[in-house]
Amino acid sequence: MRQDDKVEGSLSLGDRLLALFGETRAHAKARRPSVWSGLFGCLDDGGIFNLSLVALLSAVCGTTVLLLLNAEAREVEYHGYSDLMAFAFLALLVVYRWSQNYLIREATQEIELALHARRLATTRNVLRLSLEDVQTLGLRSVIDGIGAHYGTLSQTLVPIVAGAEGVVLLVFMSGYLVVLSPMAAALTSAVVVLTVAGFLASRTRLDEDMSQAVRSEDAFRELAEGLVRGKKELRLNPDKRAAFQNDMIERSEELAMGRSNAAAHFAAMLATGNSASYLMAGAVVFIMPLITGVEQSDISRIVVAVIFLLGPISSVVQTFQQVTTARFALAEIAAFQDQVEALANRHDADQSNGRVPEFQELRLNGVSYTHAGENAFSIRDIDLTLRKGEILFVTGGNGSGKTTLLRVITGLYPHHDGVIQMNGLRLAQYPPQSYRNLFASVFSDFHVFQHPYGLDEAGLERLDRWLVEFDIRHKLGADLRSIDANALSTGQKKRVGLALALAEQRQILIVDEWAADQDPSTRKRFYHEILPRLKADGLTILAVTHDDSYFDCCDRRLHMAEGRITEDSEAWRQ
C-alpha cells in the first residue's frame, strides 16, 4: 500500500491511535482530533471500533476464565470433575490468545504505517529544503528527526497496546470483583487510583528527567562519533587520548545519571504499585474477615480474583513508563516535523522537475550572500558572466568564499542581494529546479551514494566509460548499480565522483578543487586533456582551483579575496 496518498489526506487508523497518546504538536492540534473526537471519529471507519471489540472480547474471555475457574473449584468439591468446563476453559483460552495477538498485531501495524507516512512526509520536506536550511538543522537533528526517535517510539508500541488491553481486562475483572465483594473491589480501585494519581503527579519531573537524558545522549553521541572519526589523532597522541577519555567519562556519567534519575522515578512507582497490589491481597485475607465476617469459601474466590488482577495492574503500571517515553519521542518527532515543514513552506514552492533550458549565459550583478550565525562571512558585490562553452577558474586563499560563490551560482544557497540572470531572465532568490538541472557538481565535501541514483541504463554506460577513463573502473564491482566508496582512497573517491557527475550529462560542470588529491599525471591529464575535451563537447566548466601551474588552462580566471572578486582576467593562454 502506498502511504504517500494518506499523508495529506484523511487521518489513518494509526494516526488516530497516535492521537490517543496525546498529540503535542502545536499546529497539528488544529488538524488533528482530540483524544475523544479521535476515538469517536474512528467509529466511522470502523478501525478503532473493531479493535475495541477485539479488546472487549479478550477482556471478556480473560474474565470468564477467572469466573469459570472459581466456579469449577467450588463444583469439584460437590460434583467432581466436568469435561464440559475443561473444554470451555480451553476454548476460552484459544479465543483469548487469538484476540490478544490480533489486537497487538493490528494496532502496532497501523501505528507503524502512520509513522511511516509521517517519516515519508518529513523526508520529502527535508528533500525540498535548501542547503542552508539543512545546514541550519544539522546532521544529528535530521538523523534523529527521521530515524532515532521513530526507533524509540516503535519499541514502546507493543507494551503500550498490551497495557491498554490490560486496562479493559482490569475493568471487567473489577466488575466481577464488585459482584463477589464490593469491599474488595473498593480496595482494588483505591490501589489503581492511587497509582495513576502518583504517576500523573510525577509526570512533569519524569519529562524533565527524560529531556535531560536525551540532551546527555546527544552530547555523548557526538563524542562517540569523534571516537571513530578522530581515531587516528587519538591513537597517535596519548595526551589527547587521555583528555578525550576524561571527557567521555564525564559525559557518560551525566548520561547514566539522567537515565537513572528517570529509572528511579519509575522504579519507585513500580515498587509502590506492586506492593500496594500485594497489600490489597493481604487486606482481603487478613482484614476483610474481621470487618465484614465474610465466609471462608468466598475469601478463597476473592483471593483468586485479586491474584488474577495483579497481572493487568502490573502491566498497566509498567505501561506508564512506555507511555512517557512514547510521548516524549512523539513530541520530538512532531517538533522536527513542524520545523522542517515551516522551512519547506517558507520558500522553494517549486517542486517541478521543469524543462531544462538551453544554457547560453549566466550573469551575476552585485550578488551577495551571508552565512547564518554571528559575525558570519559574506560574499559581496559579485559581478560575473559565464558563457556557454567557457572554462572559468575561481582562485583565492582559504576561506576567501570560492565554495560559497559556487553554491550561490548553482542555486544551492539563495542570493540575498543583487540579480542573477540566466539567458537574460532574472532568477528568483531560490532558483527553480529547472535551473538547478543545469549543473553537475563535485564539491570538496561531495558524497558518493551507495547506488548511482538518477542514472538509467544509458547513464550507467556513460558512468562505466568515465570510470575507465579515470582508471578507477577496476576498483568497483561488476554491477555499477551498487557502489562501495568506503574501500576507495580520497583521490579514487573523487574520480568516482567526477565520473558520476559527468554521467549525468548536465550542461555546466562544477568542480571544487577536484585535482587537489590527484597524482601529478592525473592532474596533468585533467587540465590538459579532460577539460579541453569537455569544452569541445559543449560543456561549460566552473572550477575552483589552487593549481597555479595550470592557471593557463582556462578561458578566464576570477580571483577572490575576503568574499569579493578582486581580479577577473581573460586570455590566460597568451
Ligand SMILES: Nc1ncnc2c1ncn2[C@@H]1O[C@H](COP(=O)(O)OP(=O)(O)OP(=O)(O)O)[C@@H](O)[C@H]1O
Ligand atoms: N555553513 C557555513 N556556515 C557558516 N559559515 C560558513 C559556512 N560555510 C563556510 N562558511 C564560512 O565562509 C567562509 C568562506 O568559506 P568557503 O568554503 O566559501 O571558502 P573557500 O574559499 O572555498 O575556502 P577553501 O579554499 O579553504 O575551500 C569561511 O570563513 C567559512 O568559515
